[in-house]
Amino acid sequence: MLVERAYAKINLTLDVLGRRPDGYHEVDMVMQSVDLSDLLWIDKSDAGIRIESGASNIPLDERNLAYVAAEAFLRKANISSGISIGLEKNIPVAAGLAGGSSDAAAVLRGLNRLFATGYSLDELAELGASIGSDVPFCVYGGCAVARGRGERLQRVHHQMRAWVIIIRPPVFVSTADIYGALTPKQMTQVVRSKSMIESLMDGDFERMVGLVDNRLRPATQRLYPEVAEYAERLSSTLGQPVHMSGSGPTLFLLAPNERRAQRSYNAIRGFMKEVYLCRFI
Ligand SMILES: C[C@@](CO)(OP(=O)(O)O)[C@H](O)COP(=O)(O)OP(=O)(O)OC[C@H]1O[C@@H](n2ccc(N)nc2=O)[C@H](O)[C@@H]1O
Numbered sequence: 001m002l003v004e005r006a007y008a009k010i011n012l013t014l015d016v017l018g019r020r021p022d023g024y025h026e027v028d029m030v031m032q033s034v035d036l037s038d039l040l041w042i043d044k045s046d047a048g049i050r051i052e053s054g055a056s057n058i059p060l061d062e063r064n065l066a067y068v069a070a071e072a073f074l075r076k077a078n079i080s081s082g083i084s085i086g087l088e089k090n091i092p093v094a095a096g097l098a099g100g101s102s103d104a105a106a107v108l109r110g111l112n113r114l115f116a117t118g119y120s121l122d123e124l125a126e127l128g129a130s131i132g133s134d135v136p137f138c139v140y141g142g143c144a145v146a147r148g149r150g151e152r153l154q155r156v157h158h159q160m161r162a163w164v165i166i167i168r169p170p171v172f173v174s175t176a177d178i179y180g181a182l183t184p185k186q187m188t189q190v191v192r193s194k195s196m197i198e199s200l201m202d203g204d205f206e207r208m209v210g211l212v213d214n215r216l217r218p219a220t221q222r223l224y225p226e227v228a229e230y231a232e233r234l235s236s237t238l239g240q241p242v243h244m245s246g247s248g249p250t251l252f253l254l255a256p257n258e259r260r261a262q263r264s265y266n267a268i269r270g271f272m273k274e275v276y277l278c279r280f281i
Pocket residue numbers: 011014023024025026027095096097098101131132133134135148149150175176177179180245246247248
């Protein structure tokens with residue numbers, strides 16, 4: 001048996017360039033892993049794929065992305081063993097934090113170790129792209145610019161230290177609905193990833209914060225006006241901008257040090273239920 005950790009991500013920039021013939025959207029986004037994670041215990045078993053978890057808000061059958069990943073891996077490696085997966089779910093579900101994608105990526109890494117199949121991370125990422133657009137990034141973690149539908153990655157090795165306060169409003173958002181609600185005006189060729197990477201590489205925290213942006217946000221706020229209300233309340237209480245991750249509804253704030261992060265975290269906990277304090281990894 002082995003243990004794998006599946007980290008959540010936030011989007012520091014997210015630009016949509018246009019709709020593709022396959023129904024997906026061409027994106028350009030800077031993704032960053034944070035140290036909020038699920039834990040997976042992965043082992044061989046007699047037959048079939050079994051997932052056990054205390055989480056009651058996700059399917060534990062073949063619809064679970066960890067299951068889909070295990071099935072895809074066994075098929076690729078031509079292995080007939082059964083698999084058991086224990087899943088401790090700490091990443092909020094359907095939140096724009098890629099929790100399911102990260103679980104899938106952790107299963108690919110874990111099974112590669114368990115069966116000593118020797119696939120490279122690039123090979124696992126390629127397999128991951130068939131499971132979901134965010135899975136290839138989650139195979140590597142860290143920081144990367146993701147293009148295409150999210151699967152074409154340029155990894156970024158920066159030393160920026162930043163704390164992240166993640167707030168999950170009680171709103172349930174469908175990623176497909178958000179992409180589907182984009183208007184042509186919300187899709188442009190202007191991308192912010194280059195400047196964002198420069199600020200990360202320079203360790204320029206203030207510049208980085210000023211560049212955080214997400215082109216899906218207007219669509220999410222139009223379909224779910226509560227998200228705009230939560231964001232407005234948070235930014236007016238704290239006197240600083242609040243950002244949205246992925247298709248939402250998760251909002252986040254960035255802080256340059258632990259003291260400031262803790263102060264914001266304490267203030268937000270007074271009126272929001274689901275708040276997490278974490279860091280870039
Ligand atoms: C918005 C983002 C930003 O990181 O993250 P989340 O909010 O899901 O965390 C991603 O683009 C989400 O990636 P992921 O959640 O893996 O998407 P998928 O399962 O591949 O696709 C779900 C649906 O979203 C739409 N989709 C997804 C990716 C993309 N580049 N264009 C799209 O139009 C499609 O309608 C697709 O059917």
